[in-house]
Amino acid sequence: MTGSYKFKFSALLLLFTFAGVSSGANALIVTEATSVVDTDNTNLSNKLTAASFTVTTNAGVPAGSLVTYQQIWDTRFNQIVLSASDITAYTTYLAGGGNLFLMGENSGFATRDNSIVSFIATVGGGTITLTTPNNTVTVRAPFATGITNPFTFQAANGTHSTGPYGAIAVDATGIAPAIVYGPGSLTSAPAGSLIVVFDVNFLGTNADANSQQLTTNLIGYLAAPVSVAPFNPPSGVVAVPALSTWAFFILVAGLTYLAFRRLGKTKQELVG
Secondary structure (H helix, E strand, O other), rough: OHHHHHEEEEEOOOOOOOHOOOHHHOOOOOOOOOOOOHHHHHHHHHHHHHHOOOOEEEEEEOOOOOOOEEEEEEEOOOOOOHHHHHHHHHHHHOOOOEEHHHEEEOOHHHHHHHHHHHHHHHHHOOOOOEOOOOOEEEEEEOOOOOOOOOOEEOOOOOOOOOOOOOEEEEEEEEEEEEEEOOOOOOOOOOOOOOEOOOOOOHOOOOHHHHHHHHHHHHHHHHHHOOOOOOOOOOOOOOOOOOHHHHHHHHHHHHHHHHHHHHHHHHHHHHHO
């Protein structure tokens, strides 16, 4: 085979490898009943359509089998907890080889995020702890095609835990606001693939070029998932979960009390 033919064959092989979506593939977008991110869902729907998917949008997880969908995007984030029926439906879907995206948000949306953490444990993805990252991150292979690093999230949450997940994006301290469980990573659903991003803004119609490309790359990955090596966060970095508002007030009150006690003791020593 001559060099020219080798090049043409390689180009064709690359094209078929990344084409990913078969004709007539179905995708589902699970939205909130009254969504504040309709434009984001429209942007996502347009990108799925451009990738040759037939797109269905539904408020909440539809009843019955989800097996007809090649990928599902659950973009609910506004304190929408994954219900028991949601978890059962998604676990069955992943176990059957489905490909699922779950949207989280920053630490102000703990109700939603914590339900995702519980779901990850349920499907055998291990236990992760949420930690606020720096919003400036590096997008990693195989998700970095067409992206110019550094990438910027608007207000993300993330994890620094060790587990079977791969890091889609990671900040300088090793906190990952976007993670992936590729085929074989979920012990209770090894045939499935799961992506979680703890930030909604990257899906927006007005998001920057990097964000638009990341959405396209995530669609492409879920169309043809591959194994991603587990991410091992740097051991020298200790992740400190963000304090809640009440915890912060309690801490400040305690420090103030100790300071006054110390000041009073110093005055007594001077008088004595």
